[in-house]
Amino acid sequence: xxxxxxxxxxxxxxxxxxxxxxxxxxxxxxxxxxxxxxxxxxxxxxxxxxxxxxxxxxxxxxxxxxxxxxxxxxxxxxxxxxxxxxxxxxxxxxxxxxxxxxxxxxxxxxxxxxxxxxxxxxxxxxxxxxxxxxxxxxxxxxxxxxxxxxxxxxxxxxxxxxxxxxxxxxxxxxxxxxxxxxxxxxxxxxxxxxxxxxxxxxxxxxxxxxxxxxxxxxxxxxxxxxxxxxxxxxxxx
Numbered sequence: 001x002x003x004x005x006x007x008x009x010x011x012x013x014x015x016x017x018x019x020x021x022x023x024x025x026x027x028x029x030x031x032x033x034x035x036x037x038x039x040x041x042x043x044x045x046x047x048x049x050x051x052x053x054x055x056x057x058x059x060x061x062x063x064x065x066x067x068x069x070x071x072x073x074x075x076x077x078x079x080x081x082x083x084x085x086x087x088x089x090x091x092x093x094x095x096x097x098x099x100x101x102x103x104x105x106x107x108x109x110x111x112x113x114x115x116x117x118x119x120x121x122x123x124x125x126x127x128x129x130x131x132x133x134x135x136x137x138x139x140x141x142x143x144x145x146x147x148x149x150x151x152x153x154x155x156x157x158x159x160x161x162x163x164x165x166x167x168x169x170x171x172x173x174x175x176x177x178x179x180x181x182x183x184x185x186x187x188x189x190x191x192x193x194x195x196x197x198x199x200x201x202x203x204x205x206x207x208x209x210x211x212x213x214x215x216x217x218x219x220x221x222x223x224x225x226x227x228x229x230x231x232x233x234x235x236x237x
Contacts (some may be wrong), residue, residue, distance in 0.1 A: 004119045004180045005128060007173055012136040014173075015112055018166040019105055020143025025159040026097040028150060033094040042098055049103035057107060066114035071174040073111050077104065078167035094179045097160075112136075115177065 001009075030039065060069055080100055084093050120128050146154075146162070 001128070001131075002119075005124075005132075008116055008119060010116075011170060011173055012112060013139040013142075015108060015148065016136045016139030017143040018163055019101065019108060020140045021146040022087050022097065022143075022159060022163045023101040023105065024144070024147035025150065025156065026094070026101045027096045029090075029156060030098045033090045034085070034098075042095070044097055045104065045184055046103035049099060050096055050106060053107050058109065059116075063168060065179050066111070066118050067174060070111045070115050071171055071178065072108065073104075074167050074170040074174065076170060077108075078164060081160055081164040081167055085157065085164065087132065101114055115201055119180070139209040174232075 030042070034042075057069070062070070077100065083149060084096055087093050087096075116129075116132060120132075146159075150156075150159075
């Protein structure tokens with residue numbers, strides 16, 4: 001493994017540790033602060049946010065390199081984590097963390113694998129993808145264990161603080177990777193093999209069919225959940 005590829009393993013470990021633990025924390029905080037009866041609606045909002053972000057991400061993929069998108073995304077999440085730490089409103093805190101984690105989580109997944117494609121060649125992929133994925137799974141397990149700490153008295157400020165620290169580390173790792181020799185993988189951060197002409201959103205959607213269709217399904221499921229919650233509440237009354 002070259003150094004950039006080892007850093008990719010670390011990125012997957014840190015990223016999935018943070019996302020798993022903070023997602024669990026966000027659900028717990030939302031239910032306690034806002035109420036379980038509003039979960040359905042916020043899942044629908046998260047699905048809409050996902051669709052918009054996927055479309056925007058597809059558009060940006062033609063304009064901005066994968067590593068720069070990675071740095072930008074985690075910078076935005078780091079700023080959001082900072083705002084959540086210093087805000088005094090628990091309701092706003094719960095809503096912001098929930099929408100960020102549920103609505104942006106899949107974009108983080110795509111972003112991570114985008115930078116993997118920059119540093120791992122086709123010939124290396126069969127050997128390295130399982131290793132990188134294994135670090136991600138370890139991160140999921142570590143994040144779940146950290147989330148369970150809420151049952152033994154870990155304060156919410158610790159989760160938000162860990163979220164911010166990991167985001168800072170991910171941004172720094174991304175900046176480090178930004179200056180690594182990408183051409184070793186047969187790719188360039190600044191140049192891609194994509195066609196260079198400008199394309200509209202319709203042409204982009206035709207080219208990338210799977211992503212948008214997946215999120216449309218997610219959006220529909222969110223609306224179904226919202227509908228079921230509302231129906232269940234009316235029936236209970």
